[in-house]
Amino acid sequence: MLLTLDFDSEVPIYQQIRNQIVVGIAGGRLSPGERLPATRALAEDLGVNTMTVSKAYQLLRQEGYVAADRRAGVMVRPRDAQVPVVPEETVRGLRLRLCELRLAGLSREEILRLCEKMCDEEVD
Amino acid sequence: MLLTLDFDSEVPIYQQIRNQIVVGIAGGRLSPGERLPATRALAEDLGVNTMTVSKAYQLLRQEGYVAADRRAGVMVRPRDAQVPVVPEETVRGLRLRLCELRLAGLSREEILRLCEKMCDEEVD
Amino acid sequence: MLLTLDFDSEVPIYQQIRNQIVVGIAGGRLSPGERLPATRALAEDLGVNTMTVSKAYQLLRQEGYVAADRRAGVMVRPRDAQVPVVPEETVRGLRLRLCELRLAGLSREEILRLCEKMCDEEVD
Amino acid sequence: MLLTLDFDSEVPIYQQIRNQIVVGIAGGRLSPGERLPATRALAEDLGVNTMTVSKAYQLLRQEGYVAADRRAGVMVRPRDAQVPVVPEETVRGLRLRLCELRLAGLSREEILRLCEKMCDEEVD
DNA sequence: GTGGTCTAGACCACC
DNA sequence: GTGGTCTAGACCACC
Numbered sequence: 001m002l003l004t005l006d007f008d009s010e011v012p013i014y015q016q017i018r019n020q021i022v023v024g025i026a027g028g029r030l031s032p033g034e035r036l037p038a039t040r041a042l043a044e045d046l047g048v049n050t051m052t053v054s055k056a057y058q059l060l061r062q063e064g065y066v067a068a069d070r071r072a073g074v075m076v077r078p079r080d081a082q083v084p085v086v087p088e089e090t091v092r093g094l095r096l097r098l099c100e101l102r103l104a105g106l107s108r109e110e111i112l113r114l115c116e117k118m119c120d121e122e123v124d
Numbered sequence: 125m126l127l128t129l130d131f132d133s134e135v136p137i138y139q140q141i142r143n144q145i146v147v148g149i150a151g152g153r154l155s156p157g158e159r160l161p162a163t164r165a166l167a168e169d170l171g172v173n174t175m176t177v178s179k180a181y182q183l184l185r186q187e188g189y190v191a192a193d194r195r196a197g198v199m200v201r202p203r204d205a206q207v208p209v210v211p212e213e214t215v216r217g218l219r220l221r222l223c224e225l226r227l228a229g230l231s232r233e234e235i236l237r238l239c240e241k242m243c244d245e246e247v248d
Numbered sequence: 249m250l251l252t253l254d255f256d257s258e259v260p261i262y263q264q265i266r267n268q269i270v271v272g273i274a275g276g277r278l279s280p281g282e283r284l285p286a287t288r289a290l291a292e293d294l295g296v297n298t299m300t301v302s303k304a305y306q307l308l309r310q311e312g313y314v315a316a317d318r319r320a321g322v323m324v325r326p327r328d329a330q331v332p333v334v335p336e337e338t339v340r341g342l343r344l345r346l347c348e349l350r351l352a353g354l355s356r357e358e359i360l361r362l363c364e365k366m367c368d369e370e371v372d
Numbered sequence: 373m374l375l376t377l378d379f380d381s382e383v384p385i386y387q388q389i390r391n392q393i394v395v396g397i398a399g400g401r402l403s404p405g406e407r408l409p410a411t412r413a414l415a416e417d418l419g420v421n422t423m424t425v426s427k428a429y430q431l432l433r434q435e436g437y438v439a440a441d442r443r444a445g446v447m448v449r450p451r452d453a454q455v456p457v458v459p460e461e462t463v464r465g466l467r468l469r470l471c472e473l474r475l476a477g478l479s480r481e482e483i484l485r486l487c488e489k490m491c492d493e494e495v496d
Numbered sequence: 497g498t499g500g501t502c503t504a505g506a507c508c509a510c511c
Numbered sequence: 512g513t514g515g516t517c518t519a520g521a522c523c524a525c526c
Contacts, residue, residue, distance in 0.1 A: 010509090012516060019220050026223035039499060049518050054499070062310070065227065067380040070525060073498060079229075090224045096143050097218040098242050099150035103189065104210045105203075108243045115239045118222050119232045132315040134515095136510060173511055258524090260501060267468050274471035287514060297503050302514070313475065318510060321513060327475075338472045344391050345466040346490050347398035351437065352458045353451075356491045363487045366470050367480045382500095384525060421526055 005046055013048055017056035025065060025076055027121055032078040036066060039074075129170055137172055141180035146189060149200055151245055156202040160190060163198075187211075253294055261296055265304035273313060273324055275369055280326040284314060287322075377418055385420055389428035394437060397448055399493055404450040408438060411446075435459075 003020050005013055024030040036057065037045070043053045057074050060066045068074045101111050127144050129137060148154040160166070163181060167174040181198050184190045191201045225235050251268050253261055272278040284305070285293070291301045305322050308314045316322045349359050375392050377385060396402040408414070411429060415422040429446050432438045439449050473483050 014516080022227065023220060023223045026226045038497080040497090050499095050520090051501095052517065055516090057499085068499070069379045070385065070498075071379070079227075086225060086228045086230070090221050090228070093217060094221040094225070094239070095242050095245075096147060097214050097221060098239065099147045100214045101210060101218070102150045102243070103146065103203075104214070106210070111243055112236065112239060115218070115222065115236060118219050119226070119235055121219075131317045131319070137318065138510080176511065179510090262501080270475065271467060271471045274474045286512080288512090298505095298514095299516095300502065302516095303501090305514085316514070318513075327477075334473060334476045334478070338469050338476070341465060342469040342473070342487070343490050343493075344395060345462050345469060346487065347395045348462045349458060349466070350398045350491070351394065351451075352462070354458070359491055360484065360487060363466070363470065363484060366467050367474070367483055369467075386525080424526065427525090 003042075003046060005048070014052050014055040014059065017042075017046070017053060018059045021056070021060060022065060030076050032076050034076050035072060036074045036076070127166075127170060129172070138176050138179040138183065141166075141170070141177060142183045145180070145184060149189060154200050156200050158200045159196060160198040160200070251290075251294060253296070262300050262303040262307065265290075265294070265301060266307045269304070269308060270313060278324050280324050282324050283320060284322045284324070375414075375418060377420070386424050386427040386431065389414075389418075389425060390431045393428070393432060397437060402448050404448050406448050407444060408446040408448070 003017060005016055007013070009016065011019075021030065021036070030036075036042070039050055039053045039057060043050045046053070057066065057068070061068055061074070065077060066074050067077050098111060101114070102108075106114070127141060129140055131137070133140065135143075145154065145160070154160075160181070161169070163177045164174055167177045170177070181190065181192070185192055185198070189201060190198050192198050222235060225238070226232075230238070251265060253264055255261070257264065259267075269278065269284070278284075284290070287298055287301045287305060291298045294301070305314065305316070309316055309322070313325060314322050315325050346359060349362070350356075354362070375389060377388055379385070381388065383391075393402065393408070402408075408429070409417070411425045412422055415425045418425070429438065429440070433440055433446070437449060438446050440446050470483060473486070474480075478486070
């Protein structure tokens with residue numbers, strides 16, 4: 001599981017970490033029960049501050065993607081333990097991206113094919 | 125074309141304005157050639173600073189969604205005049221939202237049906 | 249609205265700030281729409297770091313007690329805008345405290361009278 | 373007397389153990405004079421470190437809820453042997469929870485009814 | 497060893 | 512002026 005950060009991005013680093021871990025879980029590169037790297041270790045790997053990684057982990061925890069077991073650190077939650085709530089922000093964000101693709105000239109079919117492809121990346 | 129702002133949101137106001145105009149264009153509620161309201165007028169309507177609307181319009185111009193004409197103000201660009209480039213951020217954002225939906229428990233089919241529905245909203 | 253911190257307490261400072269603001273809102277000492285002090289100002293007043301106050305404000309925001317308007321800072325949310333959800337932790341915490349009182353020798357009636365008194369402090 | 377731990381909780385394990393024993397005593401599921409399980413046995417049952425259980429028992433002893441007898445292990449103290457002091461933390465915690473309930477939209481009467489119900493659970 | 501908290505101070509985006 | 516982000520580094524509670 002490799003994380004790539006863009007330090008020039010407007011997206012805060014802790015958000016980028018959070019986003020890539022979410023994509024990693026959905027894509028099966030991070031399995032339920034699997035341990036995430038220790039905050040300190042990941043921070044050193046990425047060349048960022050411990051607090052930044054910590055904030056990402058706390059976000060993931062609040063959202064229910066991971067659980068912090070005091071004994072074993074932070075780990076991916078089993079699917080069925082995750083609360084099946086679709087945040088409004090997710091729906092709004094999806095609509096926005098689809099609109100942007102449409103305005104970039106992609107046809108309805110091209111867009112749907114892209115979505116299918118992305119869904120299939122998410123093998124688990 | 126009505127814009128609704130959420131002042132409690134983490135998304136900056138100028139971004140919200142930009143996003144809703146993009147969705148408005150894709151959905152056909154704003155037609156190519158149509159004039160956007162004057163900066164000052166929209167700012168007053170929304171109860172925000174003129175600078176905020178100005179920043180949103182500037183973004184839309186940079187992205188090629190609208191064109192500024194000194195005489196006629198800001199107007200929606202014709203489709204074929206828009207550069208068919210898909211920003212990396214759009215693709216990344218789409219993937220993120222699809223992953224979030226997947227982790228919220230939606231099946232591949234439910235997600236694709238949602239995408240189709242959203243694409244069909246974008247009549248023009 | 250005066251906050252008193254106990255630096256020797258096991259309760260984290262940001263929690264203490266959060267708790268006292270919650271009690272302040274319920275007690276009517278902080279009214280809906282009222283602005284909380286700026287993070288920097290409160291931090292200086294309390295002699296703590298800006299981040300500590302910031303974390304308390306973010307918690308309050310997540311819980312729906314306050315809203316951060318980019319124009320006017322952080323303010324108490326109107327009652328009816330607050331989501332009527334009772335966190336499990338609140339119920340569990342209440343039961344624990346009632347048990348502790350019982351074991352401290354207070355009778356059922358004394359405890360209930362105390363609860364009534366506390367509820368009546370919360371004028372609004 | 374069954375203890376259920378939540379390893380994902382922010383409440384430390386030893387606190388959870390302590391809290392549930394306090395609730396157990398108040399609720400009459402643990403009677404005065406009754407022996408608590410041996411540290412090692414309980415630790416094994418719960419799947420936690422011996423030190424964790426030990427710390428919980430030590431807390432309970434300091435607070436006067438249980439007494440440690442070298443021969444008979446740790447046992448629940450008789451009611452009248454317990455010091456009738458209400459810790460400041462208990463009062464503060466009670467007020468906090470009542471305020472949270474109030475802000476969650478419960479009426480004064482609903483809250484008091486909930487308190488009564490909880491007090492009546494505590495049969496002994 | 498693990499995450500959680502806190503400081504002092506800087507920089508930045510938004511308004 | 513406002514909150515949000517980030518660093519470097521320290522200390523601590525929990526396990």
